[in-house]
Amino acid sequence: MNLFLETCWTQEPEHYPFFLTAFRTGMRLGELLGLKCGDVDWHGKFIRVSRSYKLGRTTPAKTGRVRRVYMSDQLLDGLKTLHLARKREALRRGEGEVIEPYFIGTACTWSKTISGGCSSVCWRRRG
Numbered sequence: 001m002n003l004f005l006e007t008c009w010t011q012e013p014e015h016y017p018f019f020l021t022a023f024r025t026g027m028r029l030g031e032l033l034g035l036k037c038g039d040v041d042w043h044g045k046f047i048r049v050s051r052s053y054k055l056g057r058t059t060p061a062k063t064g065r066v067r068r069v070y071m072s073d074q075l076l077d078g079l080k081t082l083h084l085a086r087k088r089e090a091l092r093r094g095e096g097e098v099i100e101p102y103f104i105g106t107a108c109t110w111s112k113t114i115s116g117g118c119s120s121v122c123w124r125r126r127g
Helices: 002-011 014-023 030-033 073-092 107-114
Strands: 046-049 050-056 055-062 067-070
Touching: 002 014, 014 030, 030 055, 073 107
Parallel strands: none
Antiparallel strands: 046 067, 050 055
């Protein structure tokens, strides 16, 4: 896992937050795809899991209940870095705020990556 994350960090850093969140939380794929910035409690160091994304639709999470997934310091730092980068990009575009519908990437992009529709460097073993 650490080698995989290190490879993502060095080879394709835009994928790193997604995989770091997946490995550090154990969240289901649909829950990861449905994650929004407002789901992250920066002070409490947890993520509220309340929705899932599947087949182009956002639905309540599998259990139908909201649950908390606590974040490691590494994950908290990684998501803060991503959030700040998204804010900077939004300001650069003149939007003033992050309007990305999903936090760690668009559901469509990650669905293609996970299903093999994208040949990411992260999937290749580092030589």
